[in-house]
Amino acid sequence: MSDGVISRLASLLPRERLLTHVEQLAAYESDGLTAFHSRPLAVAIPESADEVISLVRCCRQERLPFVARGSGTSLSGGSLPVAGGIVIALNRLNRILKLDPALRIAVVEPGVVNTQVSMAAAPHGLHFSPDPSSQTICTIGGNVAFNSGGAHCLKYGMTSNHVLGLKAVLASGEVVEWGGTSRETVGPDWCGLFGGNEGLFGIALEITLQLLQRAECFHTVLAGYRTLEQAGEAVSMIVASGLLPGAIEIMDALALEAATAAVHAEYPRGCEAVLIVELEGPRETVEIERARLDDILLASKPVQTRPAQDAEERQAIWKGRKCAFSAVGRLSPDFIVQDGVVPRRRLGEALRRIGQMSKEAGLRCANVFHAGDGNLHPLILFKGSEPGALEKAEALAGRILRMCIEMGGSITGEHGIGVEKRQYLPEMFTADEIDCMKRLRAAFDPLEIANPGKMFPGGEAPVLQQRGLHPLEQAGVLSRE
Amino acid sequence: MSAQLAPNSISELVEAVRSTPRLIPIGGNTKPRLSKVDAARLSIAGLRGITEYEPSEFTFTALAGTPIKEIAEALKQRGQYLPFDPMCVEAGATLGGTVASGLSGPGRFRFGGLRDFILGIRFVDGSGRLLRMGGKVVKNAAGFDLPKFFVGSLGRFGVLAEITFKVFPQRVTSHTLKLTVEGADAAASISMQAAGSRWEPDAIDCLPDGATLCLRLAGPPQALDALSREILSRSKGEVLSEDEAETIWIDLREFRWAAEGPLIKVAITPAIWPAFARVIRTLSGARVHVSAGGNIAFLSLPDHTAFSKFDEELRKLGLCGLTLRGDAPLWSGTRTQTIITSGVKQALDPQNRFPSLED
Numbered sequence: 001m002s003d004g005v006i007s008r009l010a011s012l013l014p015r016e017r018l019l020t021h022v023e024q025l026a027a028y029e030s031d032g033l034t035a036f037h038s039r040p041l042a043v044a045i046p047e048s049a050d051e052v053i054s055l056v057r058c059c060r061q062e063r064l065p066f067v068a069r070g071s072g073t074s075l076s077g078g079s080l081p082v083a084g085g086i087v088i089a090l091n092r093l094n095r096i097l098k099l100d101p102a103l104r105i106a107v108v109e110p111g112v113v114n115t116q117v118s119m120a121a122a123p124h125g126l127h128f129s130p131d132p133s134s135q136t137i138c139t140i141g142g143n144v145a146f147n148s149g150g151a152h153c154l155k156y157g158m159t160s161n162h163v164l165g166l167k168a169v170l171a172s173g174e175v176v177e178w179g180g181t182s183r184e185t186v187g188p189d190w191c192g193l194f195g196g197n198e199g200l201f202g203i204a205l206e207i208t209l210q211l212l213q214r215a216e217c218f219h220t221v222l223a224g225y226r227t228l229e230q231a232g233e234a235v236s237m238i239v240a241s242g243l244l245p246g247a248i249e250i251m252d253a254l255a256l257e258a259a260t261a262a263v264h265a266e267y268p269r270g271c272e273a274v275l276i277v278e279l280e281g282p283r284e285t286v287e288i289e290r291a292r293l294d295d296i297l298l299a300s301k302p303v304q305t306r307p308a309q310d311a312e313e314r315q316a317i318w319k320g321r322k323c324a325f326s327a328v329g330r331l332s333p334d335f336i337v338q339d340g341v342v343p344r345r346r347l348g349e350a351l352r353r354i355g356q357m358s359k360e361a362g363l364r365c366a367n368v369f370h371a372g373d374g375n376l377h378p379l380i381l382f383k384g385s386e387p388g389a390l391e392k393a394e395a396l397a398g399r400i401l402r403m404c405i406e407m408g409g410s411i412t413g414e415h416g417i418g419v420e421k422r423q424y425l426p427e428m429f430t431a432d433e434i435d436c437m438k439r440l441r442a443a444f445d446p447l448e449i450a451n452p453g454k455m456f457p458g459g460e461a462p463v464l465q466q467r468g469l470h471p472l473e474q475a476g477v478l479s480r481e
Numbered sequence: 482m483s484a485q486l487a488p489n490s491i492s493e494l495v496e497a498v499r500s501t502p503r504l505i506p507i508g509g510n511t512k513p514r515l516s517k518v519d520a521a522r523l524s525i526a527g528l529r530g531i532t533e534y535e536p537s538e539f540t541f542t543a544l545a546g547t548p549i550k551e552i553a554e555a556l557k558q559r560g561q562y563l564p565f566d567p568m569c570v571e572a573g574a575t576l577g578g579t580v581a582s583g584l585s586g587p588g589r590f591r592f593g594g595l596r597d598f599i600l601g602i603r604f605v606d607g608s609g610r611l612l613r614m615g616g617k618v619v620k621n622a623a624g625f626d627l628p629k630f631f632v633g634s635l636g637r638f639g640v641l642a643e644i645t646f647k648v649f650p651q652r653v654t655s656h657t658l659k660l661t662v663e664g665a666d667a668a669a670s671i672s673m674q675a676a677g678s679r680w681e682p683d684a685i686d687c688l689p690d691g692a693t694l695c696l697r698l699a700g701p702p703q704a705l706d707a708l709s710r711e712i713l714s715r716s717k718g719e720v721l722s723e724d725e726a727e728t729i730w731i732d733l734r735e736f737r738w739a740a741e742g743p744l745i746k747v748a749i750t751p752a753i754w755p756a757f758a759r760v761i762r763t764l765s766g767a768r769v770h771v772s773a774g775g776n777i778a779f780l781s782l783p784d785h786t787a788f789s790k791f792d793e794e795l796r797k798l799g800l801c802g803l804t805l806r807g808d809a810p811l812w813s814g815t816r817t818q819t820i821i822t823s824g825v826k827q828a829l830d831p832q833n834r835f836p837s838l839e840d
Contacts, residue, residue: 102752103673103750103752125677126677146622147622147626153619153620154539155592156592157593157597158620158622160626161596172821172824174819174821176819176821177817180748181752182748182750182777183589184585184589184594185748186583186633186746186747186748186801186802186803187583187634187635187803188631188634188635189583189596189629189630189633190630192628192632193629193825195626196622196626197625213676213678213681236537239539240536240537242560243650244650281681281700282681282700282704283679284701284704284707285681285700285701285704287704288700288703289701343538343617343618344537344538344619345538370620373618373619373620374619374620375620408617408618409621410616410618410622411623412621412622412623413620413622415622416622417622417624421623428623428624429624430612432610432611432612433612433613433614433624436610436612439828439829440625440825440829443827
């Protein structure tokens with residue numbers, strides 16, 4: 001059967017763009033969730049939207065599962081291959097098809113890397129707002145499929161909030177075009193429904209993104225606190241003040257230790273937590289709001305506050321923050337990243353309970369989180385070489401997710417359900433709700449060939465195995481957050 | 482029109498849906514054309530009240546029939562607001578009707594439209610099941626994003642029962658600058674410049690007179706003084722008094738400028754605005770409010786006689802219109818038909834209990 005399928009696929013692409021040898025497939029066996037791996041039958045590397053459409057239609061005829069993949073940075077195992085299926089690697093669909101500074105939009109192919117959009121837009125004073133920590137490597141196609149976030153979501157939303165139009169091939173083989181270059185639409189929001197589909201609906205071929213004007217002025221402050229509670233209290237005070245910062249982030253002591261080791265960032269000594277707050281806007285506005293923020297921070301009794309004096313210092317603050325996760329690799333051979341959300345007012349309580357639970361599990365847990373929107377990223381450290389350690393870490397991760405649900409939050413803020421959290425979906429949604437989602441999926445993909453085994457519980461379980469850091473992670477290119 | 486159902490609780494709503502073979506939900510009936518179909522009318526007005534409001538979370542949850550005015554007042558008391566700037570507030574628009582009609586106002590320019598602030602929904606599907614999708618926290622990526630799909634879904638896929646929104650702190654003050662523009666080309670060009678400027682305008686709207694561009698700024702008063710001076714050094718205009726500004730924005734929000742005839746929403750772009758304006762000029766008695774920096778046009782026709790010509794011209798421009806009120810077909814211009822539309826309709830409403838988008 002597989003030979004027949006391969007030859008049919010080979011008729012759609014030049015042979016060198018259809019990988020079938022074991023050594024070629026190895027690089028695609030896993031993604032950012034390295035604990036899982038699975039070898040696909042083949043990897044197809046299309047170079048045009050038409051080739052993607054042909055591949056998807058061929059998969060449909062052959063009932064062949066396919067997994068779309070960008071740079072493979074998914075932390076929920078969203079691009080984990082399906083054994084016996086193919087991977088459609090979209091990296092060569094990497095053209096920015098249009099950039100219109102007057103309309104402030106870009107039309108891109110799915111394999112365009114996130115930061116490339118902002119880099120292309122920068123000469124016009126524009127940027128693409130979603131900024132996942134993996135932004136220097138992750139692709140827009142993946143950002144759309146998983147509705148990726150970043151540090152600026154409270155004010156500017158996630159990827160879906162920036163998608164104005166889409167051309168996509170659905171798993172049914174239908175090619176659709178939704179939305180356009182207007183920031184408004186009439187009729188149901190199809191682009192909104194497609195965003196975050198986790199690859200279960202089809203593959204985006206052309207994405208129209210809204211670009212935002214880059215703020216004229218930034219004011220980025222780093223404040224160190226003796227306790228996490230104090231840092232959390234400072235966040236509450238900022239939120240209550242009526243200010244709307246572009247970003248509010250917290251790193252705990254263990255994360256700070258890692259970041260310090262990795263990028264030689266300097267943080268105030270003796271601090272259990274560091275808060276990063278960023279204001280942005282016209283200079284006159286920032287100047288006034290800055291004074292208010294200074295007063296609030298002073299009242300929150302930090303050990304030290306350190307405002308960035310220039311763009312370089314601002315960059316350094318963000319570099320330390322964004323590398324924090326991969327940096328944890330220096331403290332522990334293995335770790336799991338969680339992505340739960342709790343109501344912001346319960347952050348302090350959530351962190352205390354995470355601390356307690358990790359103590360009970362005998363595991364260390366570092367915390368880096370988007371404090372402004374209650375999105376936690378506990379990093380559970382463990383030694384995969386120790387028998388049972390991975391299972392213990394997974395169990396702790398599960399307890400944390402259940403806590404998030406119990407607090408009225410979510411099991412995922414920005415990484416998606418993927419393979420990793422699919423068993424928790426029924427704890428957040430009722431059987432009827434999951435049935436509704438399955439019916440929707442069936443409308444887009446009646447044969448269940450698009451990224452099967454993701455989001456919904458059950459189905460074929462992939463191999464769970466300890467494999468350490470991803471090679472790109474070891475090289476410091478990729479980070480898990 | 483058929484008889485009216487009027488549930489007073491979510492369980493009554495579920496029961497009403499289950500026991501009625503064909504129905505259409507209605508809110509405040511402020512955009513009556515959207516629900517003018519042959520089906521029993523289900524009023525959601527009895528589902529009223531804010532069920533949760535946590536100012537510190539920047540979120541609230543309310544029953545779908547809650548008037549927007551009630552919500553706006555509750556938010557205002559805590560210094561917060563709905564940044565997408567809902568329309569028809571005084572006229573009695575409800576939260577659910579606003580979502581289903583997909584209407585955002587001038588303020589959508591700064592932080593995004595309704596779709597960017599909806600977080601979660603509870604709705605009754607065509608099988609009479611009460612389902613929750615999305616969440617109650619400001620960030621959530623679990624499950625398919627049906628809350629967004631319900632924005633603009635016109636009550637054709639389910640009945641909204643309860644909705645959770647993200648809100649923002651209200652900025653301290655706002656200034657409205659009234660700029661004089663000569664024609665749509667100039668208006669579009671100034672709008673695009675302002676959109677790409679350092680000023681971060683809150684709203685950029687062109688009044689139905691076609692000669693006035695209103696630019697709203699929001700923030701601390703001292704900053705707004707400086708920004709206003711800078712803008713007025715480049716464009717001819719004036720800063721309006723608070724009262725004058727409020728009158729203008731409320732008139733726009735409430736469509737008080739519009740005639741009795743068809744009122745149509747069209748999604749446009751600043752680039753196509755001049756061509757669109759040329760079309761409007763050929764339609765006798767037509768008036769247009771161009772909102773959100775040239776991304777929305779609200780068109781008022783004196784009566785239905787001009788509709789077919791408008792429809793034809795809109796098609797030539799490749800634009801799509803939706804009739805909110807008045808005697809005219811629901812859709813105008815170009816609409817792409819997809820197979821998946823009926824697939825999703827079948828998934829959510831297998832017995833066609835709700836009318837289709839074509840009805």
